[in-house]
Amino acid sequence: MLQEAIIKGEGAYLKNLTRRKNVSVEEIVEAKESLNNKVRGMKLDRAVEMIADPEGKYRI
Numbered sequence: 001m002l003q004e005a006i007i008k009g010e011g012a013y014l015k016n017l018t019r020r021k022n023v024s025v026e027e028i029v030e031a032k033e034s035l036n037n038k039v040r041g042m043k044l045d046r047a048v049e050m051i052a053d054p055e056g057k058y059r060i
Contacts, residue, residue: 003042010035 014031017023 007038
């Protein structure tokens with residue numbers, strides 16, 4: 001899924017960000033919060049999908 005690819009890319013970016021020395025703690029915290037929000041959104045989307053179509057019949 002596209003969301004999973006975006007989250008994977010943001011995770012790699014966050015990992016890279018934490019290894020760099022010229023990045024402030026605030027920037028790292030902001031990137032982590034953004035990643036956490038996207039993960040929560042993906043989980044919410046999955047939950048809504050499961051409620052709307054529990055048998056998975058209409059999945060594209």
